[in-house]
Amino acid sequence: MSHTIIRFDNVVKEYDETVVLKEVSFEIEQGKFYTLLGPSGCGKTTILRLIAGFSEPTSGDIYFDGKKINTVPANKRKVNTVFQDYALFPHMNVFDNVAFGLKIKKLPKQEIEVKVKDALRMVQLSGFEERQISEMSGGQRQRVAIARALVNEPDILLLDEPLSALDLKLRTAMQSELRDLQKRLGITFIFVTHDQEEALAMSDEIFVLNEGNIEQSGTPGDIYDEPINRFVANFIGESNIVDGVMREDNLVEFVGKSFECVDSGMRKNEPVEIMIRPEDLSIVPIEKGKLVATVDTILFRGVHYEIFCVDKEGNAWTVHSTKRSQEGQEIGIYFEPEDIHVMRFGESEEDFDARLESYDED
């Protein structure tokens, strides 16, 4: 049975009065692969540093296995970090790099040997003990860095953009390798990236961050299929977004028409944003289309055509289709009720309520 291993309770982090984390609360379960995803500067590394114990929260509490650890020093936490640049010692061989922390702790020589060999085996580097770091490839260095973290038998492994220095092919290979490693070891991984495809491919759970807030957390499927707002929808994958208004529980109005949708739990007359993924739109004869649009540009993307069109109201729509159409052609666009994703406006609660009121007055 998995349990909560880390809990953030209204954690705020400020540097010189700049708020970089705004009352962040979340739970991390033992044994899962988590990803913190978000643009540069949104606070991903700040969260890792708080978990690792390299910095303390300005307010709020951090719990590890139910115990408050706000001020517990890094070396007393069962957490290890793999840094973006790996921070290996280039003048030492693989064995000495991995053994470094254990030697500092003054463990007996034999025990160090067993632990280092175990750690190297986990990352498939047995036999590389004597190699110099300068003689290893990027992917191998990455694995040494992971072995050096694993040798301490952490409960949680923090990985701060560890793949960003690798070329695309190696990066993809390391994604599955890391994923396999996490499953094999069963320890909690918290992985930081700004690459949405990487996050979708690797994670059990993703936290999408924006400007010091967690915008949404959930499985890759939840986040891709049901983004909570425009920021998440745009950050994860491609999307068509237009303004709309809820008319009934399962009826939404946009581009001047009413469409059946799945019950979104939104209030009646609530202004909303509508998101439809380009792959959920299909091109049909005009009389069968839910929308009618004119094809503007077509790009061939290998597996599909990316078709940019504009509807009668002037809204732009992107359709992914295996069928080619003609630029300038009028087409019908079809989608199912479940392809319509109803989202809240990405505005403050206050602005949202003000807009709702103004709408009611109309």
Ligand SMILES: Nc1ncnc2c1ncn2[C@@H]1O[C@H](COP(=O)(O)OP(=O)(O)OP(=O)(O)O)[C@@H](O)[C@H]1O
């Ligand atoms: N020691 C510090 N002093 C002052 N400001 C800091 C400090 N560390 C981070 N910040 C600021 O906090 C914000 C969040 O930084 P953080 O490193 O957590 O972002 P990130 O999401 O990891 O970004 P990136 O993807 O670029 O690494 C940034 O605006 C950054 O400039």
